[in-house]
Amino acid sequence: MTAAPxxxxxxxxxxxxxxxxxxxxxxxxxxxxxxxxxxxRPGVPLVELRLRVPFSGKGVDHxxxxxxxxxTLLSGTDRxxxxxxxxxxxxxxxxxxxxxxxxxxxxxxxxxTAGLPGLLELLGEVLTGAAYPKVExxxxxxxxxxxxxxxxxxxxxxxxxxxxxxxxxxHPYARELPTGEAVQAVKASALRSLxxxxxxxxxxxxxxxxxxxxARALDRVEAALSSWTAKGAAAVAPPLPEPPGGPALLVDRPxxxxxxxxxxxxxxxRTHPDHAAFTLANLVFGGYFSSRWVAxxxxxxxxxxxxxxxxxxxxxxxxxxxxTDVATAVTxxxxxxxxxxxxxxxxxxxxxxxxxQARRYAVGSLALSTASQAGLASTLSALTAxxxxxxxxxxxxxxxxxxxxxxxxxxxxxxxxxxxLTTVLVGDVEQVEGPVSRxxxxxxx
Amino acid sequence: xxxxxxxxxxxxxxxxxxxxxxxxxxxxxxxxxxxDSSSPVVAVAVYYDVGIRSEPEGRTGFAHLFxxxxxxxxxxxxxxxxxxxxxxxxxxxxxxxxLDYTNYYEVLPxxxxxxxxxxxxxxxxxxxxxxxxxxxxxxxxxxxxxxxVLNRPYGGFPWILLPPVLYRTFANAHNGxxxxxxxxxxxxxxxxxxxxxxxxxxxxxxxxxxxxxxDEVLRLAEQHYGDIEARAVPERPSFxxxxxxxxxxxVQVDRLAPAPAVAVGWRVPDPADLDAYLPYVVLxxxxxxxxxxxxxxxxxxxxxxxxxIGGYVGVMGDPLDARDPxxxxxxxxxxxxxxxxxxxxxxxxxxxxxxTDGLTGDELAxxxxxxxxxxxxxxxxVLGRAQVMSVFEQQRGRAELVNEVPTLxxxxxxxxxxxxxxxxxxxxxxxxxxxxxxx
Numbered sequence: 001m002t003a004a005p006x007x008x009x010x011x012x013x014x015x016x017x018x019x020x021x022x023x024x025x026x027x028x029x030x031x032x033x034x035x036x037x038x039x040x041r042p043g044v045p046l047v048e049l050r051l052r053v054p055f056s057g058k059g060v061d062h063x064x065x066x067x068x069x070x071x072t073l074l075s076g077t078d079r080x081x082x083x084x085x086x087x088x089x090x091x092x093x094x095x096x097x098x099x100x101x102x103x104x105x106x107x108x109x110x111x112x113t114a115g116l117p118g119l120l121e122l123l124g125e126v127l128t129g130a131a132y133p134k135v136e137x138x139x140x141x142x143x144x145x146x147x148x149x150x151x152x153x154x155x156x157x158x159x160x161x162x163x164x165x166x167x168x169x170x171h172p173y174a175r176e177l178p179t180g181e182a183v184q185a186v187k188a189s190a191l192r193s194l195x196x197x198x199x200x201x202x203x204x205x206x207x208x209x210x211x212x213x214x215a216r217a218l219d220r221v222e223a224a225l226s227s228w229t230a231k232g233a234a235a236v237a238p239p240l241p242e243p244p245g246g247p248a249l250l251v252d253r254p255x256x257x258x259x260x261x262x263x264x265x266x267x268x269x270r271t272h273p274d275h276a277a278f279t280l281a282n283l284v285f286g287g288y289f290s291s292r293w294v295a296x297x298x299x300x301x302x303x304x305x306x307x308x309x310x311x312x313x314x315x316x317x318x319x320x321x322x323x324t325d326v327a328t329a330v331t332x333x334x335x336x337x338x339x340x341x342x343x344x345x346x347x348x349x350x351x352x353x354x355x356x357q358a359r360r361y362a363v364g365s366l367a368l369s370t371a372s373q374a375g376l377a378s379t380l381s382a383l384t385a386x387x388x389x390x391x392x393x394x395x396x397x398x399x400x401x402x403x404x405x406x407x408x409x410x411x412x413x414x415x416x417x418x419x420x421l422t423t424v425l426v427g428d429v430e431q432v433e434g435p436v437s438r439x440x441x442x443x444x445x
Numbered sequence: 446x447x448x449x450x451x452x453x454x455x456x457x458x459x460x461x462x463x464x465x466x467x468x469x470x471x472x473x474x475x476x477x478x479x480x481d482s483s484s485p486v487v488a489v490a491v492y493y494d495v496g497i498r499s500e501p502e503g504r505t506g507f508a509h510l511f512x513x514x515x516x517x518x519x520x521x522x523x524x525x526x527x528x529x530x531x532x533x534x535x536x537x538x539x540x541x542x543x544l545d546y547t548n549y550y551e552v553l554p555x556x557x558x559x560x561x562x563x564x565x566x567x568x569x570x571x572x573x574x575x576x577x578x579x580x581x582x583x584x585x586x587x588x589x590x591x592x593x594v595l596n597r598p599y600g601g602f603p604w605i606l607l608p609p610v611l612y613r614t615f616a617n618a619h620n621g622x623x624x625x626x627x628x629x630x631x632x633x634x635x636x637x638x639x640x641x642x643x644x645x646x647x648x649x650x651x652x653x654x655x656x657x658x659x660d661e662v663l664r665l666a667e668q669h670y671g672d673i674e675a676r677a678v679p680e681r682p683s684f685x686x687x688x689x690x691x692x693x694x695x696v697q698v699d700r701l702a703p704a705p706a707v708a709v710g711w712r713v714p715d716p717a718d719l720d721a722y723l724p725y726v727v728l729x730x731x732x733x734x735x736x737x738x739x740x741x742x743x744x745x746x747x748x749x750x751x752x753x754i755g756g757y758v759g760v761m762g763d764p765l766d767a768r769d770p771x772x773x774x775x776x777x778x779x780x781x782x783x784x785x786x787x788x789x790x791x792x793x794x795x796x797x798x799x800x801t802d803g804l805t806g807d808e809l810a811x812x813x814x815x816x817x818x819x820x821x822x823x824x825x826x827v828l829g830r831a832q833v834m835s836v837f838e839q840q841r842g843r844a845e846l847v848n849e850v851p852t853l854x855x856x857x858x859x860x861x862x863x864x865x866x867x868x869x870x871x872x873x874x875x876x877x878x879x880x881x882x883x884x
Contacts, residue, residue: 006520006571012563014534017556018485018656043483044461044821083746086736090811093818112818139749146752146780149703153598255700258588258596289538290529299525302584305592325592327584357533364535364554371484372826
C-alpha cells in the first residue's frame with residue numbers, strides 16, 4: 001500500500017548563515033554589591049526580569065524554609081497586603097514569581113514597558129520589607145504540604161528524588177524538596193530571620209532584557225533598589241562528590257504500566273576543556289531527537305515516547321541525566337539497548353557526518369535560545385550564574401567548530417560509560433526485577 | 446472582597462505592527478509571510494484544518510496517530526530524515542494535534558528557510574506510509590499515553606475526562622488520545638484515506654515568520670508547493686450540539702491521585718463571534734488569574750479550601766484557537782477534608798456575586814493589562830507569532846488579527862463580563878477526581 005508514485009526531489013542546500021548579533025550588555029555593580037545587566041531588545045513592549053540571589057544551605061530544615069520563603073516572599077510587605085501585591089502586579093501588566101532551588105532564590109517575570117518603574121519599586125519593597133504575615137505563612141504551609149503530596153505522586157518526581165539522594169549523599173544537592181513534616185515546623189519568624197540573613201545583594205545578579213534604554217534602566221534599578229543593602233553570607237554549595245554508580249536502584253510503584261528510567265553522572269562544566277566535545281557526544285548519543293538513543297528505543301523499537309539525555313550546570317557541578325519512560329514489559333530490553341548505545345559511544349568513534357550534524361544543531365539552538373526577549377534574559381541569567389559573560393555566545397560556536405571525532409570519543413569515555421552512571425528505576429518491581437537483574441546488578445530502595 | 450487598588454502607573458500597550466503578506470496558490474494553499482529581521486531565525490508552520498473532532502467512530506486517537514506518521518517519511522525523505530534535516534541545520538521542530546487542527550512547525554536559522562519549506566512541501570505532496578512504521582508509531586503513541594495519562598496522577602484531567610460529561614456527540618465527547626484497541630485497529634488504508642481527504646493543499650495554511658524577504662518566500666512557495674496536486678477540500682462539518690441541560694456529573698476514581706480535584710465546564714458562545722466570545726475569555730481570567738482574581742482570592746487566600754485553581758476557555762487551554770462548541774473550564778484541586786460540594790458552592794457564590802454586583806474599581810483594567818502582556822510574550826518569539834497567525838488565517842481568513850488582539854481585549858466592557866458571569870449557572874458539566882482504588 002503506497003501513495004501514487006512521486007519522484008524524489010533534491011533537498012535544497014542551506015543558504016548563507018547570518019550569525020546572530022552579539023547583544024550589547026550594559027552592566028553596573030551597585031554599592032550594595034548587586035550586579036545589574038540590561039540589554040535593549042525591542043520587539044514587543046515588554047521587559048523581562050530575572051534576579052538570582054545565592055541561597056544554598058544544608059539540611060532538610062533549610063530546604064523547607066527556603067521553599068516556603070519563595071512561596072511567601074510576595075505575600076505582603078509593611079505597605080501592601082498579599083492581595084494588594086497581586087492586584088498591583090496585574091495593573092502593571094506584570095507577572096512575577098519567586099522560587100528557590102539548591103543554589104538560589106530566583107525572581108522571574110515580565111512587565112509591560114510602562115510598568116517597569118512600578119515593578120522595580122515593588123521588587124525593592126519586597127526585597128527590603130517582605131513581612132511574611134503569620135496568616136499567609138500558615139495558609140501557604142498547608143497548601144505546600146498538599147502540593148508536595150501531589151508532586152510526589154508523579155513517577156518522575158519519585159525517580160528524581162531517589163536519583164539525587166543516591167548520587168549526592170549528604171551534599172545539599174541530594175534533596176530538592178522538603179518533607180511535609182519539615183514544612184509544618186516552619187514558623188513565620190524563621191522566614192523573616194532567613195530573609196534577613198540571606199536575601200542580600202552581594203553575589204546577586206539582576207538581568208533586564210527588552211524594550212528599554214539600558215542606561216536609564218540601570219539608573220532606575222539603582223534608585224529603586226538603593227535601600228536593599230542587607231549584608232548576608234552569599235553561601236555557595238560545596239563541590240559535589242563523585243556519584244557512586246553501582247547497582248541499579250529499584251523503587252517500587254506497584255501496578256505501574258511504565259518504568260521510569262533515570263541514569264546520571266557528572267559532566268564537564270561550561271568552562272571545562274571537555275565541554276564542547278562532551279556537548280556533541282551527548283547530542284549524538286541522546287541529546288536531541290536525531291540521536292542514536294531516540295532512533296533505537298523509540299523509532300526502531302517503540303519502547304518509549306520521549307527518551308532524552310540532558311546536561312545541566314548547577315554551580316557546584318554539572319550533570320548529565322538520561323531520562324526515559326518505557327513500557328513495563330520491555331524494561332530490560334530498553335536497558336539493554338541503552339547500554340549498547342552508551343557502549344558504542346565510549347568504544348567506537350562517531351561518524352564525521354553525525355558529528356557535523358550535532359555541531360550545527362548545537363550552534364543553531366544557541367542562536368534560537370537568544371532570539372526572544374524571554375530566551376535572551378534566561379540565557380544571560382544562566383550564563384552569569386556560571387561566571388560567564390555574553391561573549392560566551394560568540395566563543396561557544398568557535399569551540400564547537402574545532403571538536404574532532406577523537407575528542408568526542410575521549411569525552412564520551414570520560415562521562416558516558418554506562419557502568420559509571422547512577423541508575424534508578426521506578427516501576428512495578430514484581431514485574432521488572434527478574435528480567436532486569438539478568439542484565440545488571442540491582443538493589444532496592 | 447478583592448482589594449482596592451492603590452495608585453499604580455497604568456501602562457498601555459503599543460499596538461503591534463507585524464507586516465503580513467499573503468498569497469493563495471493555484472491548488473488552494475494559503476501562504477502567509479510575516480517578515481522580521483531582528484534575529485536571524487525563521488519559523489515555518491503548516492496548519493491542516495482537521496483535528497480530533499473529525500476522527501471516525503472506532504478510530505479514536507487517529508488524528509494524533511496520523512500526525513506521528515507525517516514524520517515517518519515522504520516522497521524524497523526516508524524515515525527520520527525530516528528530523529535530521531531540520532536539526533542538522535540548527536533548528537527544532539514538532540507537531541501537535543488539537544480538536545480542530547493539526548500543526549507542524551520548525552524554527553531554524555534563517556539560512557534554512559528554503560529547506561524547511563521544502564520538507565513541509567514534500568510531506569504535503571506525498572506521505573510515505575509503511576506497515577512497519579505504522580506499528581512502530583502505534584507503540585510510540587501508546588507509550589505517550591502511558592507517560593501522560595496512565596502512569597500519571599490526574600492523567601487526562603480535565604481535557605480527556607470532562608468532554609464526555611459535557612458533550613453527547615461522539616465528535617465532541619471522545620478521547621482524543623485514543624483507546625489502545627482503536628489505535629491497534631488503524632490500517633494503512635485508513636491513513637492514506639485520511640491524508641487524501643484532509644491533507645489537501647487547499648485545506649492548509651503555510652506561515653513563514655522571521656528573517657525573510659516576503660517576495661522570496663512567495664517565490665519559494667510557488668516553486669515547492671505550486672505543483673502539489675489540487676484535491677477537493679472537505680467542507681468542515683458543524684460540530685454544534687445543545688449545551689447540557691441541568692448539571693451533568695461524573696466521578697473518576699484515580700488510584701495515583703493523593704487528593705481530590707474537580708473540573709467544571711460551561712458552554713460559551715461560538716468563538717466565531719468575537720464580540721460575544723471575548724467577554725468569556727476575560728471572565729476566565731477575572732475568576733482565576735493570580736492571587737487577586739475572584740476565585741483564587743476566595744478559595745486559596747481567604748478560605749484556604751483549595752490547593753490550586755485554574756480557569757480558561759477552550760478544552761486544550763488556548764482560547765484564541767478554539768472553535769464551537771467550546772467551554773469555559775475551571776479546575777480546582779482541594780484537600781479531601783473540604784468536600785467537593787463546598788468547593789462548588791463557593792464557586793457559585795463568587796460567580797453569583799460577580800453577576801449581581803459587577804466588577805469593582807480597576808478589576809477589569811488590571812486583568813486585561815496582564816492578559817495583554819501575556820499575549821505579547823506569546824507572539825514575541827517567531828514561532829509563537831507564526832502559530833497565532835496560522836490559526837487566525839485558517840479560522841478567520843485574517844492573520845492580521847495577530848496585531849489586533851490587545852485592542853480587542855481592551856474593548857471588552859465591564860457590562861459584557863458581568864453578563865457573561867450571569868450565564869455560568871446550573872447548565873454545566875462537573876467531573877470529580879476521587880483518590881483511591883477503582884471499585
